[in-house]
Amino acid sequence: xxxxxxxxxxxxLDHYRNPRNRGELECPPAHxxxxxxxxxxxxxxxxxxxxxxxxxxxxxxGQGCSISQASASMMSSAxxxxxxxxxxxxxxxxxxxMSIHEESIGGDGSExxxxxxxxxxxxxxTLRLGxxxxxxxxxxxxxxxxxxxxxxxxxxxxxxxxxxxx
Amino acid sequence: MSARVSPxxxxxxxxxxxxxxxxxxxxxxxxxxxxxxxxxPAAVLxxxxxxxxxxxxxxxRGAYEIAAAxxxxxxxxxxxxxxxxxxxxxxxxxxxxxxxxAMNLVARSWGGSNLGPADAIVLTEMEHHxxxxxxxxxxxxxxxxxRWIPITHDGCxxxxxxxxxxxxxxxxxxxxxxxVLGTLxxxxxxxxxxxxxxxxxxxxxxxxxxxxxTDVGALGADFMVFTGHKMCGPTGVGVLWARMELLDAMPPxxxxxxxxxxxxxxxxxxxTVPHKFEAGTPPIAEIVGLGAAVRYxxxxxxxxxxxxxxxxxxxxxxxxxxxxxxxxxxxxPSEPAQRGGVLSFVYRDVHPHDISQVLDxxxxxxxxxxxxxxxxxxxxxxxxxxRASLYVYNDTSDIDSLAEALDEVGALFGR
Numbered sequence: 001x002x003x004x005x006x007x008x009x010x011x012x013l014d015h016y017r018n019p020r021n022r023g024e025l026e027c028p029p030a031h032x033x034x035x036x037x038x039x040x041x042x043x044x045x046x047x048x049x050x051x052x053x054x055x056x057x058x059x060x061x062g063q064g065c066s067i068s069q070a071s072a073s074m075m076s077s078a079x080x081x082x083x084x085x086x087x088x089x090x091x092x093x094x095x096x097x098m099s100i101h102e103e104s105i106g107g108d109g110s111e112x113x114x115x116x117x118x119x120x121x122x123x124x125x126t127l128r129l130g131x132x133x134x135x136x137x138x139x140x141x142x143x144x145x146x147x148x149x150x151x152x153x154x155x156x157x158x159x160x161x162x163x164x165x166x
Numbered sequence: 167m168s169a170r171v172s173p174x175x176x177x178x179x180x181x182x183x184x185x186x187x188x189x190x191x192x193x194x195x196x197x198x199x200x201x202x203x204x205x206x207p208a209a210v211l212x213x214x215x216x217x218x219x220x221x222x223x224x225x226x227r228g229a230y231e232i233a234a235a236x237x238x239x240x241x242x243x244x245x246x247x248x249x250x251x252x253x254x255x256x257x258x259x260x261x262x263x264x265x266x267x268a269m270n271l272v273a274r275s276w277g278g279s280n281l282g283p284a285d286a287i288v289l290t291e292m293e294h295h296x297x298x299x300x301x302x303x304x305x306x307x308x309x310x311x312x313r314w315i316p317i318t319h320d321g322c323x324x325x326x327x328x329x330x331x332x333x334x335x336x337x338x339x340x341x342x343x344x345x346v347l348g349t350l351x352x353x354x355x356x357x358x359x360x361x362x363x364x365x366x367x368x369x370x371x372x373x374x375x376x377x378x379x380t381d382v383g384a385l386g387a388d389f390m391v392f393t394g395h396k397m398c399g400p401t402g403v404g405v406l407w408a409r410m411e412l413l414d415a416m417p418p419x420x421x422x423x424x425x426x427x428x429x430x431x432x433x434x435x436x437x438t439v440p441h442k443f444e445a446g447t448p449p450i451a452e453i454v455g456l457g458a459a460v461r462y463x464x465x466x467x468x469x470x471x472x473x474x475x476x477x478x479x480x481x482x483x484x485x486x487x488x489x490x491x492x493x494x495x496x497x498x499p500s501e502p503a504q505r506g507g508v509l510s511f512v513y514r515d516v517h518p519h520d521i522s523q524v525l526d527x528x529x530x531x532x533x534x535x536x537x538x539x540x541x542x543x544x545x546x547x548x549x550x551x552x553r554a555s556l557y558v559y560n561d562t563s564d565i566d567s568l569a570e571a572l573d574e575v576g577a578l579f580g581r
Binding site for chain 2: 042
């Protein structure tokens with residue numbers, strides 16, 4: 001049985017209580033993208049600046065539950081300074097982790113996570129989910145997966161639109 | 167803590183609901199989400215099971231014995247529902263899929279043949295989406311105007327400008343009891359005001375019929391919709407009641423079998439009311455179940471049901487405030503007699519999703535979200551609320567469990 005400790009890891013609560021990169025950048029020059037969960041009303045508003053192919057800064061606005069806001073906060077820490085290709089790899093790895101079926105998570109779940117990295121084609125050590133691995137327990141609470149992926153989907157959409165427009 | 171809060175309804179009621187015997191995460195279930203869907207007593211489950219085991223056949227036009235029996239059971243349930251809401255005739259009861267479909271029926275059929283670009287519909291800021299979106303769709307097609315009755319800070323309708331809002335309107339469509347705030351709206355007064363202005367009154371009674379004695383005549387409604395699954399009945403069946411002269415004049419909603427008297431290559435002649443609005447094979451077992459639910463509630467007595475809920479709502483408001491003080495704010499009217507047992511609350515600054523997740527670990531089932539009332543959420547200045555809602559099978563121990571489980575929320579998300 002999944003316990004609350006699987007969901008509310010200390011690092012997640014820390015990002016919820018003390019969100020990183022909170023705020024909004026001026027658009028333009030920054031780009032803007034929103035994620036919205038019509039089921040619960042959670043929203044994530046991302047503003048980010050690009051220098052060539054690199055996301056040089058990103059701010060997170062909006063409001064929602066601890067999982068949606070902590071995941072967006074952790075995402076912001078993970079993607080600033082990275083190229084769009086690196087961010088897309090990271091997004092694939094994160095979403096793969098979010099799509100692992102509960103039964104496949106045994107013990108500490110490291111095996112399943114390796115699988116996630118494999119799925120992203122990134123098991124060579126160059127790609128690490130780092131703190132984001134704390135969100136692994138969310139898959140045991142299927143209703144909350146959309147909360148965890150809200151910010152990531154918003155960023156993917158935002159990058160697609162920005163790169164497509166440039 | 168005693169489970170008895172009203173003399174008529176006692177702990178024996180809970181034991182009549184088989185699901186309430188189960189546990190969740192190793193804890194006895196504490197079901198506090200009846201505004202979303204009620205649990206079902208054994209009497210309803212048995213009625214549906216018996217129907218499928220001994221009677222099952224399609225209704226109407228069958229000459230053989232069990233087809234006739236199925237038709238009889240379905241029509242008996244129609245009479246049960248009519249009696250339950252004091253409708254003048256069982257023919258005024260139209261079975262639909264749910265309250266949403268019933269409201270769409272009113273919008274498409276009555277609205278579609280009565281509303282044009284110069285017309286106005288009046289809604290309120292506390293409506294469920296089921297009483298908003300059908301009118302949005304119609305307004306977009308017909309170019310008619312939608313006006314809104316605002317709410318006061320304590321979650322009641324602000325009727326200051328009612329006469330101005332109703333001036334020239336053709337319909338007022340309003341909830342009898344808010345599914346978020348529990349507010350009981352003054353339906354007879356609204357009916358009088360609407361009729362004085364030459365408008366009809368449509369009532370969303372989804373949260374009202376399950377909980378209070380209902381008399382459509384006394385309410386003054388012209389249309390009323392509600393759903394089976396919130397009143398101890400099954401999902402898949404809802405009800406539209408309307409005055410016969412309105413139903414007679416309205417065109418059919420869906421086309422198909424059962425709703426016709428004759429079909430030719432050139433066209434069709436619609437059946438009589440209520441069959442005109444019941445295209446296709448109806449949800450027969452569900453209708454039979456709804457009839458059993460009505461008889462179950464009549465057995466408890468709707469006055470006793472209401473008394474139980476007023477008493478339990480008062481207990482809940484006192485208990486939550488005593489235990490959690492300023493950490494908790496309950497939306498809606500503070501006087502139990504002015505409201506139903508729907509308690510939407512804010513606990514510290516913890517998000518409703520997180521509250522409901524933590525409560526679930528204690529077996530406490532509450533709803534978190536916008537409750538299909540986003541315009542109201544915007545009025546309240548929130549994106550979501552946590553909602554605990556009560557019914558006949560709840561008792562003071564359920565409230566105590568909720569109050570205790572909130573301590574866990576405080577411990578996890580403590581400041």
